[in-house]
Amino acid sequence: MTHRPSRPRRAHPPRRREPSAPRPPMEDPARRAALDTLRAVRDRDAYANLVLPGLLRERRITGRDAALATELTYGACRAMGWLDQVIAECSDRPLSQVDKQLLDVLRLGAYQLLRTRIPPHAAVSSTVDLARLDVGSRLAGFANAVLRKVGERSEAEWVEALAPSNIEDPIGYLATATAHPRWIARAFADSLGDKGESLKAALEADDDRPLVHLVARPGEITAEELAAITGGDVAPYSPYGVRLEAGAGDPSDMEPVRERFAAVQDEGSQLCAIALTRPTLTGSDQRWLDLCAGPGGKAAMLGALAGLSDATVDAVEKAPHRARLIENATEGQPVTVHVADGRDTGFEPGSFDRVLVDAPCTGLGALRRRPEARWRRQQSDVGDLTKLQRELLLSAMDLVRVGGVVAYVVCSPHLSETIGVVGDVVRRTKAEQLDAREFFPGVPDLGGGPDAQLWPHLHGTDAMYCALIRKI
Numbered sequence: 471m472t473h474r475p476s477r478p479r480r481a482h483p484p485r486r487r488e489p490s491a492p493r494p495p496m497e498d499p500a501r502r503a504a505l506d507t508l509r510a511v512r513d514r515d516a517y518a519n520l521v522l523p524g525l526l527r528e529r530r531i532t533g534r535d536a537a538l539a540t541e542l543t544y545g546a547c548r549a550m551g552w553l554d555q556v557i558a559e560c561s562d563r564p565l566s567q568v569d570k571q572l573l574d575v576l577r578l579g580a581y582q583l584l585r586t587r588i589p590p591h592a593a594v595s596s597t598v599d600l601a602r603l604d605v606g607s608r609l610a611g612f613a614n615a616v617l618r619k620v621g622e623r624s625e626a627e628w629v630e631a632l633a634p635s636n637i638e639d640p641i642g643y644l645a646t647a648t649a650h651p652r653w654i655a656r657a658f659a660d661s662l663g664d665k666g667e668s669l670k671a672a673l674e675a676d677d678d679r680p681l682v683h684l685v686a687r688p689g690e691i692t693a694e695e696l697a698a699i700t701g702g703d704v705a706p707y708s709p710y711g712v713r714l715e716a717g718a719g720d721p722s723d724m725e726p727v728r729e730r731f732a733a734v735q736d737e738g739s740q741l742c743a744i745a746l747t748r749p750t751l752t753g754s755d756q757r758w759l760d761l762c763a764g765p766g767g768k769a770a771m772l773g774a775l776a777g778l779s780d781a782t783v784d785a786v787e788k789a790p791h792r793a794r795l796i797e798n799a800t801e802g803q804p805v806t807v808h809v810a811d812g813r814d815t816g817f818e819p820g821s822f823d824r825v826l827v828d829a830p831c832t833g834l835g836a837l838r839r840r841p842e843a844r845w846r847r848q849q850s851d852v853g854d855l856t857k858l859q860r861e862l863l864l865s866a867m868d869l870v871r872v873g874g875v876v877a878y879v880v881c882s883p884h885l886s887e888t889i890g891v892v893g894d895v896v897r898r899t900k901a902e903q904l905d906a907r908e909f910f911p912g913v914p915d916l917g918g919g920p921d922a923q924l925w926p927h928l929h930g931t932d933a934m935y936c937a938l939i940r941k942i
């Protein structure tokens with residue numbers, strides 16, 4: 471039997487409580503910053519990871535409050551569609567009739583109840599306080615009722631209650647269990663060829679905070695030197711990569727980055743840019759083209775490698791402000807920036823030896839980086855994007871010389887954007903598709919080929935896709 475300590479005796483009889491006015495609502499700065507960010511994301515399509523840091527700075531929110539605001543904001547953004555599903559189940563009116571400002575508050579409350587260790591009473595009372603200050607007492611009463619119902623079950627219990635059967639619809643089940651729209655889970659499953667453990671791991675990896683990767687500019691500093699200076703680790707796959715530890719600090723404050731010997735770049739992006747330079751060419755190898763170059767990450771990698779082998783790079787970008795970013799990223803390199811449409815550049819056909827098409831895409835491979843992206847992107851975006859991707863790749867095939875090589879890269883594993891586009895263009899141009907995996911030496915698990923597909927859960931990189939095509 472457990473022994474309970476006896477209650478200490480009171481020295482005085484208890485004082486009778488005076489009937490008091492209701493406790494005034496308390497607002498805490500972390501939850502307020504999270505709510506204001508959710509509002510900006512909903513109202514003006516803002517990016518949470520651009521808005522929140524600004525608010526924290528402006529309001530001087532630091533330490534544990536800043537960490538809480540970050541966790542609540544990014545977490546609620548990532549899980550938004552799933553939180554809405556649970557809120558709808560607990561509300562006596564359809565979500566379309568719930569005040570939009572109140573819905574933001576409810577999302578914040580439901581996130582705390584389902585996906586954090588914040589005690590339920592604190593999650594509910596802090597959220598109801600926020601609602602009272604934000605949308606008034608009447609709606610705060612509604613928030614209280616909804617959140618109490620949300621808190622009656624754990625997240626796992628809500629998944630069991632609302633998800634389709636794991637046996638009959640494993641993709642639908644995993645989409646719900648990992649808070650993804652179904653079409654994204656389906657796209658990952660199609661690319662992985664799996665509806666089980668691999669799919670689960672790929673979807674779960676979207677909730678991870680990616681480590682910062684640095685690129686050591688070839689010819690300026692080695693990865694080993696960069697790792698020693700920054701305290702990071704030499705990256706496992708890219709010969710120029712360094713991975714920083716979580717919490718290593720702001721990379722833009724690091725000396726090699728300030729001195730422009732290094733820059734922030736995902737290791738997957740490094741590998742795809744390097745892959746373009748690896749296939750052997752017969753004949754000239756002096757003119758390289760980056761057809762969708764803004765903001766210039768891969769152009770700067772190509773510019774550094776071109777500088778080491780007497781080649782030059784033309785970098786094309788449609789958006790003038792992004793073209794300026796390329797100019798900045800490639801300063802001092804043999805790179806010429808052009809503001810033009812990659813489908814109509816004005817260059818002579820067949821004038822380049824190597825061409826990179828890092829095409830605009832859904833970005834489904836970088837969902838870790840944009841907390842709200844998985845709910846903002848729509849399946850209906852895919853059609854327009856694949857049309858543009860096909861046109862850009864056809865333009866690249868026109869601009870490369872016979873015997874030259876084109877790398878087609880997207881940050882997405884969606885099969886329509888990857889093998890759909892490449893297969894079609896290879897057929898139409900009667901080109902030869904190389905086995906891209908050979909040009910990612912030492913990188914395991916790149917898929918069945920001939921293209922290479924990277925994954926966050928397998929490689930710790932964005933889910934970059936790369937196909938290499940030789941014009942014949």
Ligand SMILES: C[S@@+](CC[C@H](N)C(=O)[O-])C[C@H]1O[C@@H](n2cnc3c(N)ncnc32)[C@H](O)[C@@H]1O
Nearest residue numbers: 762763764765766767768787788811812828830
């Ligand atoms: C995926 S991003 C390229 C990222 C870049 N390669 C890097 O590593 O920093 C695609 C770029 O293509 C640009 N773009 C979109 N449509 C284009 C077009 N028709 N012609 C040329 N560039 C285009 C976008 O503005 C965007 O900067």
